[in-house]
Amino acid sequence: MASWREVVQCISPPDAGAMEEAKSRQDRLTKPPGSLGRLEELSVQVAGIAGDPMPCIHHKVIFAVAGDHGVAEEGVSAYPKEVTAQMVANFLGGGAAINVLAKCVGARVVVVDAGVAADLPYHPELRSRKLGRGTGNIAKGPAMSRQQAERALEVGVRLVEEESGRGLDILGLGDMGIANTTPSAAIASAFTGLPPESVAGRGTGIDDAAFSRKVEVIKRALELNRPDPSDPVDVLAKVGGFEIGVLAGIALGGAFYRVPVVLDGLIATAGALIAYRLCPQVRDYYIAAHRSVEVGHKAMLERMGLKPLLDLNLRLGEGTGAALGVFLVEAAVRVLREMATFEEAGVSEA
Numbered sequence: 001m002a003s004w005r006e007v008v009q010c011i012s013p014p015d016a017g018a019m020e021e022a023k024s025r026q027d028r029l030t031k032p033p034g035s036l037g038r039l040e041e042l043s044v045q046v047a048g049i050a051g052d053p054m055p056c057i058h059h060k061v062i063f064a065v066a067g068d069h070g071v072a073e074e075g076v077s078a079y080p081k082e083v084t085a086q087m088v089a090n091f092l093g094g095g096a097a098i099n100v101l102a103k104c105v106g107a108r109v110v111v112v113d114a115g116v117a118a119d120l121p122y123h124p125e126l127r128s129r130k131l132g133r134g135t136g137n138i139a140k141g142p143a144m145s146r147q148q149a150e151r152a153l154e155v156g157v158r159l160v161e162e163e164s165g166r167g168l169d170i171l172g173l174g175d176m177g178i179a180n181t182t183p184s185a186a187i188a189s190a191f192t193g194l195p196p197e198s199v200a201g202r203g204t205g206i207d208d209a210a211f212s213r214k215v216e217v218i219k220r221a222l223e224l225n226r227p228d229p230s231d232p233v234d235v236l237a238k239v240g241g242f243e244i245g246v247l248a249g250i251a252l253g254g255a256f257y258r259v260p261v262v263l264d265g266l267i268a269t270a271g272a273l274i275a276y277r278l279c280p281q282v283r284d285y286y287i288a289a290h291r292s293v294e295v296g297h298k299a300m301l302e303r304m305g306l307k308p309l310l311d312l313n314l315r316l317g318e319g320t321g322a323a324l325g326v327f328l329v330e331a332a333v334r335v336l337r338e339m340a341t342f343e344e345a346g347v348s349e350a
Contacts (some may be wrong), residue, residue: 001158002317003157004150004153004154007256008231008279011255011279012258013048014049015047015048015050015051016163017042018050019045019047019048022044025054025336026043026044026336028338029336029342030345038309041286042329042332043333043336045260046170046263046329046332049110049284049285054336054337055169055337056333057169057330057334058169059166059170060105060107060326060330061170061171062098062102062109062174062326063112063172063173063174063250064109064176064319065112065161065174065176065246065250066084066091066176067134067243067244068116068118069177069179069182071135071139071182071183072109072134072219073179073181073191074137074139074146074213075210075213076206076210078203078204079178081117081176082118084116084117085120088113088176091097091109091176092111096318098323099316100175101308101320102319102323105323105327106326107326107345110127111125111127112127112130112155112266113126113128113129113161113264114130114152114179114246115130115134115135116117116134117133117134117242118168125211126131130153131144131151131245132144132242134191134242135240135241135242138217140224142237142239143183143238144236144240144245146237148237148242149237149245152244152248153249155245157249157250160250160256160259164257165186170326170329171259172263172289172322172323173268173322173324174268174318174319174320175247176243176263177241177242178204180244180267181200181294182200182203183240184266184269185214185218185237186239187236187270188273188299189218189276189299190222190227191229192303193236194299196215196222198295198299199296200295201292201294203289204292205315221239222239225239229277232274232277232278235277236310240270240274241267243271245271246271247272248272250271250277251276251285251286252279254280255279255285261282261285262326263286263289263322264290264317264325265290265294265308265315265316266315272286273303273304276304281306286309288308289321289324289334290304290309290324290325291308291310292314292315292321293309293313294313310325320323
């Protein structure tokens, strides 16, 4: 079992030969070259990731990683922190939006307790990886210790390792955690250099007073903790979240095991950005499913040079946008595999 540090060192570029073969086939399919746009690009990217010019996607996983945040006590969310544990129960009961959308695309949902501030009852489908009972309040001090931050990355890598043993062709990043848009915006500000008011959003639908308070809390957190953008683990420890760290580890693990990593919204992308700063090579494995209405999401995607597939005004999280992205990736791969070439169909070329 490789540590997260070893994983960072071992992530390799996508297979250029497989991508070239996939592109050649795309250009011979019964359509004008390039007429399927981003779907063609996606199929070529997945071919390179899998190292197979004719890749298959059968085993799909959405990781829904949950954690609580001490900064919730600053009144930055419209919902009480107890909702995190309640929504984890909803995930496990199959009643959340992510359950519905994952079922639509044939993905299994892996629910992870990375740091919920409650003792969750045993459930056979719950992965209990609790790193603490919620993070510290970043407006008053660091979110976690550096040791906890590194442990979060390790947990994420291990989760991918476990799922790869069950079959894993593509994964999506999802989250659950009341107040987690606040640390995510702080991460966005730390890495992009943009001021908090340019990356903070309304989250769960807070009013003007709560939004102003949220911006001030982010400013205070950055001034007090002084996260070092040249040290991604420091940023995670100072202003991050347990679920964000685990998502970063999952992103690293996905690249290590050579599977596409489909990003959801603000929180998932904050985790992906931490992984990217640890290992820029992981960007080649990323697929941005959508552009959230959260302004910090756009800033982070642009920082990584990622173009989202969809823009549906989503802001729920849970991996809902990622599930839709998984569908599009599978559609792209199936076109590559199943569509006839001009020669096979007996159709005249241009």
